[in-house]
Amino acid sequence: MSQSAVDICSGNRELDQILSGGFTSDRIYLIEGSPGTGKTTLGIEFLLEGARRGERGLYVTLSESAAELEAVAESHGWSLDGIEIYELLDPGQSFQNDSEYTMFEPAEVELGETSRVMLDRVLETNPKRIVIDSLSEFRMLSQSGLRFRRQILALKQFFAGRSNTVLLLDDMSTADHDLQLHSLVHGVIHLDSPTTDFGSERRRLRVVKFRGKSFQSGYHDYTITQGGLSIFPRIAYRSSQARRSELEPMLSGNAELDALLCGGINPGSSTLMLGPAGVGKSTCATMFALEAARRGERALIYAFDESPRTLVHRAYGLGMDLEPLLADGSILIEPINPGEITPGQFANRLRRAVDDDDDGRRTSVVVIDSLNGYLGAMPEERFLQVQMHELLAYLGSRDIATFLVVAQHGMLGTGMQTPVDASYLADTVLLFRYFEAGGSIRQAISVVKKRNGKHERTIRELQMRDGKVVIGTPLSEFRGILAGTPVYQGPRDSLLEKRRSKEQTDEG
Numbered sequence: 001m002s003q004s005a006v007d008i009c010s011g012n013r014e015l016d017q018i019l020s021g022g023f024t025s026d027r028i029y030l031i032e033g034s035p036g037t038g039k040t041t042l043g044i045e046f047l048l049e050g051a052r053r054g055e056r057g058l059y060v061t062l063s064e065s066a067a068e069l070e071a072v073a074e075s076h077g078w079s080l081d082g083i084e085i086y087e088l089l090d091p092g093q094s095f096q097n098d099s100e101y102t103m104f105e106p107a108e109v110e111l112g113e114t115s116r117v118m119l120d121r122v123l124e125t126n127p128k129r130i131v132i133d134s135l136s137e138f139r140m141l142s143q144s145g146l147r148f149r150r151q152i153l154a155l156k157q158f159f160a161g162r163s164n165t166v167l168l169l170d171d172m173s174t175a176d177h178d179l180q181l182h183s184l185v186h187g188v189i190h191l192d193s194p195t196t197d198f199g200s201e202r203r204r205l206r207v208v209k210f211r212g213k214s215f216q217s218g219y220h221d222y223t224i225t226q227g228g229l230s231i232f233p234r235i236a237y238r239s240s241q242a243r244r245s246e247l248e249p250m251l252s253g254n255a256e257l258d259a260l261l262c263g264g265i266n267p268g269s270s271t272l273m274l275g276p277a278g279v280g281k282s283t284c285a286t287m288f289a290l291e292a293a294r295r296g297e298r299a300l301i302y303a304f305d306e307s308p309r310t311l312v313h314r315a316y317g318l319g320m321d322l323e324p325l326l327a328d329g330s331i332l333i334e335p336i337n338p339g340e341i342t343p344g345q346f347a348n349r350l351r352r353a354v355d356d357d358d359d360g361r362r363t364s365v366v367v368i369d370s371l372n373g374y375l376g377a378m379p380e381e382r383f384l385q386v387q388m389h390e391l392l393a394y395l396g397s398r399d400i401a402t403f404l405v406v407a408q409h410g411m412l413g414t415g416m417q418t419p420v421d422a423s424y425l426a427d428t429v430l431l432f433r434y435f436e437a438g439g440s441i442r443q444a445i446s447v448v449k450k451r452n453g454k455h456e457r458t459i460r461e462l463q464m465r466d467g468k469v470v471i472g473t474p475l476s477e478f479r480g481i482l483a484g485t486p487v488y489q490g491p492r493d494s495l496l497e498k499r500r501s502k503e504q505t506d507e508g
Helices: 013-018 039-052 066-075 106-125 135-142 145-159 255-260 281-294 308-316 323-327 343-355 371-376 381-397 492-507
Strands: 028-033 057-061 083-087 129-133 165-170 187-192 203-210 219-225 228-232 270-275 298-303 331-335 363-369 401-407 428-437 440-450 459-465 468-474
Touching: 013 203, 013 219, 013 228, 028 039, 028 145, 039 057, 039 066, 039 083, 039 129, 039 165, 039 187, 039 228, 057 066, 057 106, 066 083, 083 106, 106 135, 106 145, 135 145, 135 165, 145 165, 219 343, 228 343, 255 440, 255 468, 270 281, 270 381, 281 298, 281 308, 281 323, 281 331, 281 363, 281 401, 281 428, 281 468, 298 308, 298 343, 308 323, 308 331, 323 331, 331 343, 343 363, 343 381, 363 371, 371 381, 371 401, 381 401
Parallel strands: 028 165, 028 187, 057 083, 057 129, 129 165, 270 401, 270 428, 298 331, 298 363, 363 401
Antiparallel strands: 187 203, 203 219, 219 228, 428 440, 440 459, 459 468
16 A cells, blocks of 8 residues: 555445545445445445545446436435536447448447547546446446456556546446456445345445455445435444443332342343233333433333333333423433334444433433344344344443343243244343233243342232332242243132232222
8 A cells, every 4th residue: 555545535424434434545446236226326425525625526427327417416415516427428429330340349449449538538637536337338348357357457557656546336237247356456345235025125235345454344234315325334342342330230110120130230231021912021121211211311212012102101000100201301212113224224323322422311221122123124033133242232331221122922831932032142031921820810020040140039920000010029839930820839728818808909
């Protein structure tokens, strides 16, 4: 790398983040992807950034007209003033009769002429930034892989030492597309649009290679919106981000639940709320969010399964008034539509929210309700645990307690199934169960895992009545509660007395 080579902004802040500062100047890069993935938009962003910095830009187009490029820019609210658009092929010459070529094949003449005219234009205007769109035209004119490779090598030698940063756009539309080009350029960015069975179209970006410096590898989701490419860099957790040990344990505000956890939840830890639908998982997670807000901190609730109105109404019926805390920003409830958001987009949105502390509040609690909804946003299930691990590690490094709600399939018995095994990811696991006793359906709660502290190993009854959440004494007279098929082992008179006492309380 020459001493004069420096990083230059790509025109997209998130892409610069992925590239650890942007493109290295005076180099040639390949931007490849199928039609409609945003290559032209990325190229225009690159040139517009140069225009803002007073750098001359040249867009060489072999496939689109200047009017079409201006229409693309207008759709994003951009003006191409200050950027030269050069239509390399004159439409009037495209119908030239092949009989005029007497000694050579038409492609041989056109390839040389196309290259010569383009390079003459570069010499004439001396631009700092250049976009060539697209290489498919050069590939078709070359008619063979060897001639195409030689042509790209000639371009590389021409631009060497000329202080030009060049983006080559390739729509990969020809059948003989191969990887030869990758070895000739300084960096390769691949734009992809994988097929999905349901929901909005999804796009992702990957840096295939980038010589001379590190970059953020892997796939990064992005969308094309008015204003350009919105890229969502994959969250990369750094092990050097250590947690603070002086923070106090996080309480729920319910003395019995905090006792079950032997003093609450550790900051920076993750807690899995596991059980069938309607058993009280979301309610218990909301209790931690409410208590955090009362301490002057911020709690974020991402609702995949119910509307904010339903969540607020349900919480109010159990003595938790969220309205004032929503009004002052202590609690934020954001509804998420799994069919309209990608996992990378969700993780990026969450990261920005927890990093936003302009009002002086530190985010200490994040509730994802539920992980079933998050799973619905995944294009392929096998990637869920990897992405979730990165997300939890990042939140943990910020001393944020994360609560993951997972609804199991089924209601009672041994037939209940978990859609994804996330228990190994969580530091703490709270298990909720329905069980039948005395002719009624009851609920139970227990802590089956707490990686970073002590916890009770009892199973207690969980009730939501009289506008509050009540956790009872250990269910020591039953066995088989976690399986949903309990067997009562205590004195029969004791069970009847409990039923009679409950009926009198309900009548009262």
